[in-house]
Amino acid sequence: MDLTVGPNQFFWSAETWAAFYTDLAQSLVDRVVVGELVCSKRLPFYQDRIPETISRLVEAGKEVALTSLALVTLKRERKLTADLAAMGVMVEINDLTALAHLPENCAFAVGPLVNVYNEGTLKWLAAQGARRICLPPELPIASVKALTQVASDLGVAVEVWGHGRLPLAISGRCYHARLHGRSKDNCQFACEDDPDGLDVLTGDGKPFMAMNGVQTLSDSYACTDHQIDLLRQAGVSALRLSPQSDGFLKLCKLYRQRLDGDLPRGDLERSLRTADPNVRLSDGFLTGSHGAEWSGESGARSAAS
DSSP: EEEEEOOOOOOOHHHHHHHHHHHHTTTSSSEEESSSOOOGGGGGGOOOOHHHHHHHHTTTTOOOOOEEESSOOSSSHHHHHHGGGOOOOOOOEESGGGGGGGGGGGGEEETTSOOOOSSHHHHHHHTTTTEEEEOTTOOOOHHHHHHHHHHHTTTTTEEEEEEEEEEEEEEOOHHHHHHTTOOOGTTTTGGGTTOOOOOOOTSSEEEEEETTTEEEEEEEEEEOGGGGGHHHEEEEEEEEEOOSSSSSHHHHHHHHHHHTSSTTTOOOOOOHHHHOTTTTTEHHHHHHSSSTTTOOHHHHHHHHH
């Protein structure tokens, strides 16, 4: 099973962004998706660094793809989407409108924000040229297995969200701007102050979710330590790790060791909790009763029986 690093969901400075991918080139991952997923206003800060970053990753032996925006609403965003195919690497669509901008008979990847919930949708995307699909993170293991069986017959690789705050929704409004009393057009990039998203609490102070500009994320970090064997048996080709600002290279190493059998089940979880005793993990979409649940070993065991 391979490791894919998904697009960075957050707004980091250009220097931080470039340093992250420079380090990632030497990591133990197989595939990297770069570019802007959430908000096109962030892109000019690091856009001129993307070609060099792609070259560095390719030279290091990584497969590289460019993400489309999750929500295309403006004329300049349509142009940005149309320009992706000219970069010479595979495009990962996260909005079906991006298909209109791809050259005819162009192979592409599908990101987790496209609702691939059933076999019919998967077959339709494969017929359009999809060669890799990262399934939406809210699917249970039984659905993952059903979809990977169809994908295998069609020659389509299937990824599953392996680690990171889960993408829940994209809005036309910017939550960060509203929080600071600003309009979306004059946000002054308030989201830069929260490099892993801003925790949102309930009225009684309990963690609820996280906001990231126009994006809503899960409060917890999905972790598939206990589900890796189930996912491998289901025919999943790769786990997707979502960038975070702290300890990401170590995280990649832990997952690589876990996939290679050098780390027993549960040790990855223990390592994460040792590094941050307050970390909130979840795996409920795959093997629990609800998404925010941590089912752990019992959930994986129950799903396997």
